[in-house]
Amino acid sequence: MDCHQCQKHCHSVKNKPSWWKRLTKKPPSRQMLARDGNIALVGTPNVGKSVLFNRLTGVYVNVSNYPGTTVEVSRGITKIKDRQIGVIDTPGMYSLVPISEEEKVARDLLLQESLDVVIHVVDGKNIGRMLPLTFQLIEAGLPVVLAVNMMDEAENLGLKIESNALTMELGIPVVLMSAALNRGIRELKQAILQSLSSQSKPALANLEVGK
Amino acid sequence: MTRQIIYPEPIEQAISAIESWLESLGKSNVLGQYSLSRRSLALLLLQKDPTLWQTLEQAPQQQQEIEILLTVAQNQLQYPLDLAIAETRQKQARDLEALTIQTTKPAANSFPETLHRLSVNPLTGFPILIVILYFGVYKFVGEFGAGELVDRIEGFFEGQINPVVNQIVAQILPWQPLQDLIGNDYGIITLGIRYATAIVLPVVATYFLMFSLLEDSGYLPRMSLMLDRLFKSIGLSGRAVIPMVLGLGCDTMATMVTRTLETKRERLIATFLLSLAVPCAAQWGVILGLLAQKPAALVVWGGLIMAIFLVMGYLSAKLFPGTSGAFYLEIPPLRLPKLQNILTKTWIRMKWYFWEILPLFIWASVLIWLGKLTGLFDLIIRGIEPFAVAIGMPAETAPVFLYGFFRRDYGAAGLFDIQQQGGLTGNQLVIAAVVLTLFLPCIAQLQIMIKERGLKTTLAMIAFIVPFAFLVGYCVNLSFNLLGVSL
Amino acid sequence: MNALSKVKIGQVQTVAKLGTQETTVRRKLMAMGITPGSSLIVEQRFPSYIVKVGYTRAALDREIAATIFVN
Ligand SMILES: Nc1nc2c(ncn2[C@@H]2O[C@H](COP(=O)(O)OP(=O)(O)OP(=O)(O)O)[C@@H](O)[C@H]2O)c(=O)[nH]1
Ligand SMILES: [Mg+2]
Secondary structure, three states: OOHHHHHHHOHHHHHHHHHHHHHOOOHHHHOOOOOOOEEEEEOOOOOOHHHHHHHHHOOOOOOOOOOOOOOOOEEEEEEEOOEEEEEEEOOOOOOOOOOOHHHHHHHHHHHHOOOOEEEEEEEHHHHHHHHHHHHHHHHOOOOEEEEEEOHHHHHHOOEEEOHHHHHHHHOOOEEEOEHHHOEOHHHHHHHHHHHHHHOOOOOOHHHHHOO | OOOOOOOOHHHHHHHHHHHHHHHHHHHHOHHHHOOOOHHHHHHHHHOOOHHHHHHHOOOHHHHHHHHHHHHHHHHOOOOOHHHHHHHHHHHHHHHHHHHHEEEOOOOOOOHHHHHHHHHHOHHHHHHHHHHHHHHHHHHHHHHHHHHHHHHHHHHHHHHHHHHHHHHHHHHHOOOHHHHHHHOOOOOHHHHHHHHHHHHHHHHHHHHHHHHHHHHHHOHHHHHHHHHHHHHHOOOOOHHHHHHHHHHOOOHHHHHHHHHHOOOHHHHHHHHHHHHHHOOOHHHHHHHHHHHOOOHHHHHHHHHHHHHHHHHHHHHHHHHOOOOOOOOEEEEOOOOOOOHHHHHHHHHHHHHHHHHHHHHHHHHHHHHHHHHHHHOHHHHHHHHHHHHHHHOOOOHHHHHHHHHHHHOHHHHHHHHHHHHHOOOOOHHHHHHHHHHHHHOOOOHHHHHHHHHHHOHHHHHHHHHHHHHHHHHHHHHHHHHHHHHOOOO | OEEHHHOOOOOEEEEEEEOOOOHHHHHHHHHOOOOOOOEEEEEEOOOOEEEEEOOEEEEEOHHHHOOEEEO
8 A cells, every 4th residue: 555665765676677677688687686586476465465575575565454555566585595585575466357556566567577486375264265366377377386374364263274185286385374473484485495496497398387 | 287277168269279379470479578378368368358458459460360269259158258267267266175175163253253243333333433533533643642742742842952952053153044044933943843843743653553553453444334335425435435544644645545546536536635625644633732622613623624525525526527436345354453563564654754744844944044034935925914814814824824835734833833822713723724724735745646646637626725725714704703603 | 036235134145146247346246256156145234235255255335236146
């Protein structure tokens, strides 16, 4: 919601996209910042993407308990072992076909930027409603990791999620977590690393996945 | 081994057709710039994705061919393509959910659940809304922030800082006008910085603190659904509740947030109402502080502004063609706000606000100083005086309207100063408060308005707002006199 | 087939059809889990409709609620 923060406080963040776009074709200079790849956090509004972004990068972006808090892209860096990885927080989106302005911001990022991992953050209480976006991300040939967030609330409701079965069925890594309680962050980082290293060779193979 | 969604046969055929067609295009494919798989691009095209469709317009030939493939697929289905695609995914998602999720115990009726019921039930929800406004806004921001805190900090400035500053400048600066630039009545420190830190900051800080609590608890979407019908009658929808409530903190931020409204008409009406009839925290906080001793005056001011908000909203809804946007909103569970998030958020907003106003307040001091030095200030004041007198104000209040021109909160703070010296009747206070509330938005808000809505629209709004504010002041004064009201 | 405005409050219903003509409204409804075949509960009608789909709650205005049909 509060885009002013980006404009006023994170000048570097706000200013990035213009030169960022120009540099997308010249990876060497971009790697100065995000040396070892770029990951994006995407998903339905209000599932905890910005909390997770904050946990991964230490950069504060606005977090509130209603859909549509984030309306612009924010960027930060996370360190996993000795790797330095760029992290992108996006506005919430419901599907790959955008309806409102801020959804378009998130979708255009997926369309235009080459991402090494896409983390689809979902609400553990409402997986069924959010999986269609997972399917779409997989279909698009993107390297997806599913982060099932808000597990604390799901557990309180008596829900038990078989992450192994999800991994099997979807064919992508699945991590159960509670970003707000700092639970599962380490496992997620692990999954990011694995996903990064497993695709380092056949990075383009992804494009063939969709038949 | 990645799970592949299989769509109904006609769609799958269309997908393969588009895929092989994309492949055959090779380098001439205008969609080649996008980093998604062909299957995904095909599906997006089948759903008439606006961005891709626009890109295709660069190659009309390609667009036509896609159009044909689309029609063929559509003709074989009973319902719209996008619906068929979405339903296929949803069904698979439901199946997968059933396979991987177990409910181990029935969900108990928890406390947040009860609280939710109470907050949205009309019988209890509206009283709760009023209680929140009364304690959160009136008691906490109004009495505590604008009363207690302002008095304390203001007293500290008057008692400790100003005299010292005045003394120091008197000693080290040999020239009277130079002394006035830093200290005395209109100095950068004694006026500009004092207004910013002693009068505006405490009010804004308390409001942002309260607003963060509302945001993090999840109450705001509930407020939206409670007020949707009311907002529909003024051409907006429940969705606009959040920017409006934010506007009671800072109209500049709120004008940016109108971006989340879905129709152009809604964005236009919201921007207009924000600049006309939604006072920012600094402004209404100070006014609340001023009128606190006169409850009747407070009620008249509050009632008038509310009435103007509703009537002008209603009229602009009639004036601008179109209907209110549809209202649908996900309602997240009520959550216990996290202290650290509240504090961080309030702090960041406060900092932003402070750095936004401080230079402006300092500039205002400098400009006033320059004006005084050249005599321009007095000239302008004399130009405003007749207007001030026409709406029943003493001539000394003319500068306040000039301040208001710089920033609404600056004007309100000026009014606060005059009242401190004990000069205004209840009637005059109400009139000044009403005119200042309606009067021009501050410079920062104007900038954002121009950026978001364009120069022409902004100018049109100003051309309406300035005379309207004085007209209302004039009418209020007139009716006070005719009815023999004395507050 | 009944519109949401006609159904009993608190009972589980199965969505039969989304009758809205606007693609954007239909997409948002589906994104909130209101799709043909899913079950929902109408929790209240005034001042706005509140429906519960699974563990998701959504608020809708009268006009949209009138276009959602259930069995
Ligand atoms: N209980 C619980 N709450 C969480 C968790 N993660 C996030 N939240 C809360 O969920 C709400 C939304 O979090 P955000 O990070 O703003 O969500 P977002 O996905 O960035 O939302 P948008 O910017 O609107 O797309 C906040 O109130 C968080 O405190 C979690 O793991 N457990
Ligand atoms: Mg966010």
